[in-house]
Amino acid sequence: MGYCTNDIYPPAAYCSAYSNDVDVIRELEYPLLKDTTYLDHAGTTLYAKSLIDSFSRDMTSNLYGNPHSLSASSQLSSQRVDDIRLKALQFFNASPDDFDLIFVANATAAIKLVVDSFRDSTPQGFWYGYHVDAHTSLVGARELAGAGSRCFVMDEEVEKWIFELGSGPASSSSPKKLFAYPGQSNMNGRRFPMRWCKRIREKQIATKQEVYTLLDAASLVSTSPLDLSDPRTSPDFTVLSFYKIFGFPDLGALIVRKSARHIFDNRKFFGGGTVDMVLTTDDAWHAKKQSIHERLEDGTLPFHSIIALGSAFETHRRLYGSMENVSSHARFLAKQLYQRMTRLRHYNGTRVCELYVSRTSDYSDPSTQGPIVAFNLRSSRGMWVGKSEVERLASIKNIQLRSGTLCNPGGTAMSLGWTGADMLRHFSSGMRCGDDNDIMDERPTGILRVSLGAMSSQKDIDAFMAFLEEFYVDKPPEALLVPLTENLTMSPQQPSFYVESLSVYPIKSCGAFRVPDGLRWQVRREGLAWDREWCLVHQGTGVTLNQKRCPRMALIRPTLDLARGLLRITCGDGSDAEKKHLDISIRRENMSSLTTSLCQNASKPSTVCGDKVVLQVYTAAATSSFFTEFLGVPCTLARFPPQSSTRSCVRRGVGRDRSPAVRPRPSMPGSFPQFASSPSPTSRLPSNRNPILLSNESPLLLISRSSVNRLNESIKSNTPHTATDFPSSPNTKKAVAADVFRANIVIAENQPIAERPYIEDTWRSLSIGPVPGLIGSEHGYGHENEHGQLRFEVLGSCERCQMVCVDQYTGTRGDEPYATLAKTRKVGRKILFGRHISPVFGRDNEGEWLGTVMVGDVVRPNYDDDDEDEDGEGGEDGEARS
Numbered sequence: 001m002g003y004c005t006n007d008i009y010p011p012a013a014y015c016s017a018y019s020n021d022v023d024v025i026r027e028l029e030y031p032l033l034k035d036t037t038y039l040d041h042a043g044t045t046l047y048a049k050s051l052i053d054s055f056s057r058d059m060t061s062n063l064y065g066n067p068h069s070l071s072a073s074s075q076l077s078s079q080r081v082d083d084i085r086l087k088a089l090q091f092f093n094a095s096p097d098d099f100d101l102i103f104v105a106n107a108t109a110a111i112k113l114v115v116d117s118f119r120d121s122t123p124q125g126f127w128y129g130y131h132v133d134a135h136t137s138l139v140g141a142r143e144l145a146g147a148g149s150r151c152f153v154m155d156e157e158v159e160k161w162i163f164e165l166g167s168g169p170a171s172s173s174s175p176k177k178l179f180a181y182p183g184q185s186n187m188n189g190r191r192f193p194m195r196w197c198k199r200i201r202e203k204q205i206a207t208k209q210e211v212y213t214l215l216d217a218a219s220l221v222s223t224s225p226l227d228l229s230d231p232r233t234s235p236d237f238t239v240l241s242f243y244k245i246f247g248f249p250d251l252g253a254l255i256v257r258k259s260a261r262h263i264f265d266n267r268k269f270f271g272g273g274t275v276d277m278v279l280t281t282d283d284a285w286h287a288k289k290q291s292i293h294e295r296l297e298d299g300t301l302p303f304h305s306i307i308a309l310g311s312a313f314e315t316h317r318r319l320y321g322s323m324e325n326v327s328s329h330a331r332f333l334a335k336q337l338y339q340r341m342t343r344l345r346h347y348n349g350t351r352v353c354e355l356y357v358s359r360t361s362d363y364s365d366p367s368t369q370g371p372i373v374a375f376n377l378r379s380s381r382g383m384w385v386g387k388s389e390v391e392r393l394a395s396i397k398n399i400q401l402r403s404g405t406l407c408n409p410g411g412t413a414m415s416l417g418w419t420g421a422d423m424l425r426h427f428s429s430g431m432r433c434g435d436d437n438d439i440m441d442e443r444p445t446g447i448l449r450v451s452l453g454a455m456s457s458q459k460d461i462d463a464f465m466a467f468l469e470e471f472y473v474d475k476p477p478e479a480l481l482v483p484l485t486e487n488l489t490m491s492p493q494q495p496s497f498y499v500e501s502l503s504v505y506p507i508k509s510c511g512a513f514r515v516p517d518g519l520r521w522q523v524r525r526e527g528l529a530w531d532r533e534w535c536l537v538h539q540g541t542g543v544t545l546n547q548k549r550c551p552r553m554a555l556i557r558p559t560l561d562l563a564r565g566l567l568r569i570t571c572g573d574g575s576d577a578e579k580k581h582l583d584i585s586i587r588r589e590n591m592s593s594l595t596t597s598l599c600q601n602a603s604k605p606s607t608v609c610g611d612k613v614v615l616q617v618y619t620a621a622a623t624s625s626f627f628t629e630f631l632g633v634p635c636t637l638a639r640f641p642p643q644s645s646t647r648s649c650v651r652r653g654v655g656r657d658r659s660p661a662v663r664p665r666p667s668m669p670g671s672f673p674q675f676a677s678s679p680s681p682t683s684r685l686p687s688n689r690n691p692i693l694l695s696n697e698s699p700l701l702l703i704s705r706s707s708v709n710r711l712n713e714s715i716k717s718n719t720p721h722t723a724t725d726f727p728s729s730p731n732t733k734k735a736v737a738a739d740v741f742r743a744n745i746v747i748a749e750n751q752p753i754a755e756r757p758y759i760e761d762t763w764r765s766l767s768i769g770p771v772p773g774l775i776g777s778e779h780g781y782g783h784e785n786e787h788g789q790l791r792f793e794v795l796g797s798c799e800r801c802q803m804v805c806v807d808q809y810t811g812t813r814g815d816e817p818y819a820t821l822a823k824t825r826k827v828g829r830k831i832l833f834g835r836h837i838s839p840v841f842g843r844d845n846e847g848e849w850l851g852t853v854m855v856g857d858v859v860r861p862n863y864d865d866d867d868e869d870e871d872g873e874g875g876e877d878g879e880a881r882s
Contacts, residue, residue: 013328013329013331013332014329014332014333014458015325015329016325016328016329017321017322017325018319018320018321018325018329019318019319019320019321020319022329022455022456022457023457023459025319025455026455026457028049028050029048029049029050029319029455030046030048030049030455031049032046033046033455035398036398036399036400037397037398037399037400037459037460037463037464038400038456038460039399039400039401039450039451039452039456039460039464040400040401040402040449040451041222041223041371041451041452041453041454041456042186042189042219042222042244042372042402042449042451043402043451044243044244044247045222045243045244045245045246045247045453045454045455046247046453046455047246047247047248047312048247048315048316048319050315050318050319051246051247051248051308051311051312051315051316052248054311054314054315055248055307055308055311058307058310058311059304059307062076063076064076064077064080064303064304064307065077066300066303067081067273067300067301067303068272068273068300077303077307080303080306080307080310081103081301081303081306081307083310084306084307084309084310084313085101085103085293085306087310087313088101088253088309088313089101089255091313092221092225092226092227092228092238092255093225093226093227093228093229094228094229094234094255095229095231097258098231098257098258098259099228099231099234099255099256099257099258100255100256100258100261100291100292100293101253101254101255101256101293102253102254102255102256102292102293102296102297103251103252103253103293103297103301103302103306104251104252104253104254105250105251105252105302106218106241106243106250106251106252107135107137107216107217107218107239107240107241107252108137108252109252110237110239110240110252110253110254111137111138111140111141111180111214111216111239112137112141113254113296114141114178114214114237114239114254114263115128115141115144115145115178116144116267116269117263117264117266117267118144118145118176118178118263119144119145119146120266120267120268121176121263121264121265121266121267122175122176122266124146124147124173124175125144125145125146125147125175126145126146126147126175126176126177126178127145127147127148127149127150127175127176127177127178128141128142128144128145128148128149128150128177128178128179128180129149129150129151129152129161129177129178129179129180130142130149130150130151130152130179130180130181131151131152131158131180131181131182131192131410132151132152132153132410132411132414133181133182133185133187133190133192133408133410133411133414134180134181134182134216134408134410134411135182135186135216135218135219135407135408136407136408136409137216137407138180138181138182138214138216139151139409139410141178141180145178146175147175151410153410153414155192155193155360158179158181158196162196162199162200162203165200165203165204165207165209165211166203166206166207166209174209174210176210176211176212176263177209177210177211177212178211178212178213178214179196179200179211179212179213179214180213180214180215180216181196181214181215181216182215182216182217182218182219182220183215183216183217183219183220183221183224183226184217184219184220184224184370184372185219185358185372185408185411186218186219186372186406186407186408187356187372187374187406187408187411187412187415187447187449188356188357188358188361188372188373188374188411188415188447188449189219189334189361189369189370189371189372189373189374189451190357190358190360190361190368190369190370191220191224191361191366191367191368191369191370194233195233196213197213197215197233197234197235197236198232198233200212200213201213201232201233212236212237212260212263213235213236213237214235214236214237214238214239215235215237215238215239216239216240217238217239217240218239218240218241218244218252219244219370219372220370221240221244221245221323222244222245222453223323223326223327223330223370223371223452223453223454224323224326224327224366224370225322225323225324225327226238226240226323228255231257231259234257235257236256236257236259236260237254237255237256237257237260238254238255239252239253239254239255240252240253240255241253242309242312245312245316246309246312246313246315246316247312248308248312249302249305249306249308249309249312250305251302251305251306251308251309254296256292258292261292264292264295264296267295267296269298270286270288270295270298271298271299272298272299272300273294273297273298273299273300273301274288274289274294274295274296274297274298275287275288275289276288276289316454319454320454326453326454327366329454329456330370330371330452330453330454330456331363331364331366331371333371333452333456333457333458333460333461334363334369334370334371334372334373334452335363335364336461337373337450337452337461337464337465338355338357338363338373339363340461340465341353341355341373341375341465341468342355344465344468344469344473345473346379346380346473346474347380347473347474347475347476348380348474350378350380350382351378352377352378352468352472352473353375353376353377353378353468354375354376354377354378355373355374355375356374356375356376356415356447357369357374371451371452371453371456372449372450372451372452373449373450373451374406374415374447374448374449375447375448375449375450376444376447376448377390377448377468377472379472379474380474383828383829384438384439384442384443384444384829385472385829386436386438386439386444386829387403387404387438387444387445387446387447387448388403388436388438389438389822389829389831390403390448390472391403391448392801392802392818393467393471393802393818393819393822394467395802396802396805396813396814396815396818396819397467397815397819398815399463399464399467401448401449401450401464402448402449402451403446403447403448403449404433404434404446404447405433405445405446405447406446406447406449412446412447415447416443416444416445416446416447417443418443418445422441426440426445431445438829439829450464470823471819471822471823496749496750496751496859497747497748497749497750497858497859497860497861498747498748498750498856498857498858498859499745499746499747499768499853499854499855499856499857499859500705500746500747500748500855501514501515501738501745501746501855502514502515502521502528502744502745502746502853502854502855503515503739503742503743503744503745503746504521504528504529504530504531504560504744505531505532505742505744506530506531506532506533506534506558506560506567507532507534507535507536507556507558507569507637508532508534508535508536508544508546509535509536509544509545509546509547509550509553510536510553510554510556510557510558511553511554511555511556511557511558511808512739512742512808513530513557513558513559513560515528515854515855516855517854517855517856518854518855519854519855520852520853520854521852521853521854522849522851522852523790523839523849523850523851523852523853524839524849524850525699525839525841525849525850526699527698527699527700527744527839528700528744528853529849530560530567530586531699531700531744533639533640533641534558534567534584534637534638534639534640535615535637535638535639535640536553536556536627536631536635536636536637536638537615537617537635537636537637537638538633538634538635539624539628539634539635539636540634544638545631545633545635546803547803547806548801548802548803550631550633551806551811551812551813552630552631552811553631553811554806554807554808554809554810554811555571555572555573555630555810555811556569556570556571556627556630556631557569557570557571557572560586562586565585565586565587566583566584566585566586567583567584567585567586568581568582568583569581569582569583569584569626571626571627571630572630573809573810573811580626582622582623582626584618584637613640615638615639615640616638616639616640616641617636617637617638618636618637618638618639619636623636623637624636624637697795697798697836698795698836698837698838699837699838699839700744700745700792700836700837700838700839701741701742701743701744701745701798701834701835701836701837702743702744702745702746702747702760702834702835702836702837703738703741703743703745703746703747703760703833703834703835704746704747704748704757704758704759704760705738705746705747705748705749705755706748706749706755706756706757706758706759707757707758707760707833707834708736708738708741709755709757710755710757710758711736711757711817711820711821711824711825711833712735712736712817714820714823714824715733715734715735715736715816715817715820716733716735718733718820718823733816734816736804736816736817737807737808737809739808739809740804740805740806740807740808740817741798741804741833741834742808743834745768745837745853747760747859759861760834760835760861761797761835762863763794763835763861763862763863764794764862764863765791765792765793765794765840765861765862766791766792766794766837766859766860766861766862767789767790767791767792767859767860767862768789768790768792768853768857768858768859768860769788769789769790769853769857769858770788770854770857770858771856771857771858789858789860790839790840790850790851790852790853791839791840792837792838792839792840793837793838793840794835794836794837795835795836795837795838796835796836797827797830797832797833797834797835797836798832798833798834798835798836799830799831799832800818800821800825800831800832800833800834801818802818804817804818804821804833805817805818817833818831821833
């Protein structure tokens with residue numbers, strides 16, 4: 001099985017005492033793991049197939065009614081709930097004589113139930129203390145602490161506070177105190193001392209103070225036994241989520257030490273099932289039920305989920321035996337992973353992984369460390385690698401991990417060295433939870449996390465290490481896969497480039513409309529006419545959809561019928577003999593008075609690439625059902641006509657070194673050295689801002705056929721030799737079509753044998769127009785381009801994401817070309833391919849459109865912009881268009 005023979009754990013620790021070898025268990029019970037490396041068990045572990053089958057059989061074999069009744073079906077539900085409540089207590093070695101268990105939605109709901117009760121328990125409120133390495137839900141409890149709160153940054157502070165408890169004068173008016181901490185850090189897996197609960201209780205008894213403990217065991221119990229057999233040393237309140245242990249059902253629990261039950265006596269709210277009698281008129285009075293769980297479980301219990309929990313206990317025992325077995329198995333893998341990541345080096349000997357491990361943690365000791373590895377990556381030059389890039393690249397390799405602050409703001413900030421002032425500054429600069437602001441002040445803003453579970457395997461570790469070695473271990477420069485370039489001479493008499501194809505994407509993230517040969521197409525200030533003027537919006541959130549989440553959008557194919565003024569939309573991959581279609585008017589003058597049944601519209605706010613916009617949403621049921629039925633997502637069509645645009649190309653970047661005496665090395669892999677003139681493949685924006693519609697970054701995107709060809713050569717030359725090189729990848733990688741880059745303009749050389757891949761990286765501007773003598777056309781708009789050539793500024797290179805892995809003809813995802821781009825086209829922290837361009841306009845052409853372009857037009861690039869306006873500004877790499 002490929003065990004590391006130098007590990008201190010023998011191979012027997014690997015799935016020891018499991019019902020079967022873990023790979024057999026995975027094949028039978030977790031079929032969805034066949035082509036996936038799942039490394040986010042701290043988020044939730046996975047549910048077994050037999051668990052779902054068992055629950056399904058139970059539900060179809062028994063009639064379960066609402067427990068709040070005396071009918072036979074209701075009594076059956078009540079009996080099962082009581083039985084499973086006892087099983088849950090026994091799972092944690094908690095005697096029902098000393099503990100009670102309350103079913104809640106999740107650990108957060110349990111925390112809120114406790115702190116709400118503390119708030120209501122005394123008029124002066126309660127004091128609250130919590131450890132810095134706590135989940136956000138524990139931190140949030142401080143907002144209810146009327147008598148103050150304290151965050152303990154170091155363990156020594158906790159020890160000192162416990163030692164000093166009761167050292168001051170005792171007072172009957174002293175507020176109740178609640179100290180909360182995690183059993184295991186959900187960030188890096190560090191396990192905290194259980195002795196704190198015992199020591200605080202000893203102080204409580206000795207000083208007669210009311211000091212209580214709350215243990216967040218959600219992360220701990222996912223892979224470790226929790227022993228509450230001794231009530232003297234156990235927490236007063238323990239919160240957890242069962243899906244962390246079993247994957248299903250989505251259910252949590254609050255385990256209360258019965259000696260602390262009085263905390264709930266003054267709880268204000270009561271709901272159905274928690275009282276024996278209620279007076280609704282005259283005197284406001286109610287009689288509470290006696291047991292703790294009956295008092296706290298408001299309303300009808302999620303009894304079907306509780307019944308599913310009974311199946312979960314049985315399935316978990318049958319597959320894994322005990323939590324001790326799970327702990328041993330996960331610990332063995334985590335130790336091996338940690339050691340292998342620690343040893344990982346770049347060609348120059350520098351470390352690849354920055355690991356965030358507590359000084360008290362030891363992966364060999366289950367009392368100090370759980371099976372979680374928190375880390376960031378560095379390049380061979382010491383530059384941080386953005387967490388979002390790693391997560392995106394891992395995703396296309398079917399590796400599921402977690403990144404960000406991991407709902408552990410304190411622990412993450414401490415690990416990364418951020419102060420509160422730093423984080424407030426980041427927030428003011430636009431950083432938000434879940435965004436891709438990965439590096440600020442040249443330091444990472446978040447952490448990558450790999451977490452293991454009961455069904456993790458050796459193959460998971462091998463696949464993840466192969467991933468790191470393939471993409472993030474820098475090789476010697478001479479071994480890099482860099483496209484070759486040749487010194488070519490360009491004849492000024494014969495144009496070198498021409499427009500190979502033109503594509504318009506009327507609906508954002510949907511299929512392309514290929515402009516027919518011989519048809520001149522309008523270029524407007526915001527790009528090609530009709531490009532990304534429509535989008536699909538989620539009917540619930542109003543957010544625009546894209547192929548990252550809905551790859552089938554590639555199969556929604558719009559066609560522009562200019563003669564009839566219609567946008568005809570069809571759905572499918574071309575195999576359907578008779579496809580449904582939807583016709584939408586493209587006449588802009590109709591937007592304010594749409595009356596046809598398909599075109600009823602209403603203004604609605606939406607979010608496009610982070611920008612707030614107001615769209616005209618088509619509200620007719622036939623329109624929404626057309627797209628909803630095909631995508632399986634509740635959505636409808638919306639329009640963002642040019643006259644409503646509030647978006648524009650944004651000037652970014654810093655000044656460029658224009659010194660003619662210095663010719664820097666090309667910064668882009670494969671750049672044409674003959675024309676390299678700047679340290680980065682970016683260029684400045686024009687002084688005027690061009691409007692954009694629903695494109696991500698710029699009016700137009702240009703790519704080169706030669707660059708696509710060279711990229712495909714790299715893809716084929718980088719194919720793994722055997723399946724063991726990267727277990728989840730096929731042995732043969734296919735070339736990708738240029739369509740995956742969703743460019744508006746594809747250019748090519750007039751002489752195919754003289755291809756110059758990536759030469760477009762050096763362009764500062766370009767002009768496009770008819771071959772001399774062929775200006776104008778009797779087709780299309782019937783307008784001759786009087787100036788002959790249209791001029792475009794190059795705004796910068798296009799930053800690519802995993803959306804390029806969607807096949808535009810089948811709507812399926814792969815791992816190319818993003819995987820190869822990450823190795824051959826990475827500059828700094830960005831993966832670049834293609835160039836953002838914008839048409840130039842001025843006082844003489846500020847009308848509705850600027851001119852036309854056509855397939856076959858000549859492309860004349862400009863490599864030296866000394867004749868352009870000098871403003872000392874450079875562009876910044878834009879986001880990929882969709």
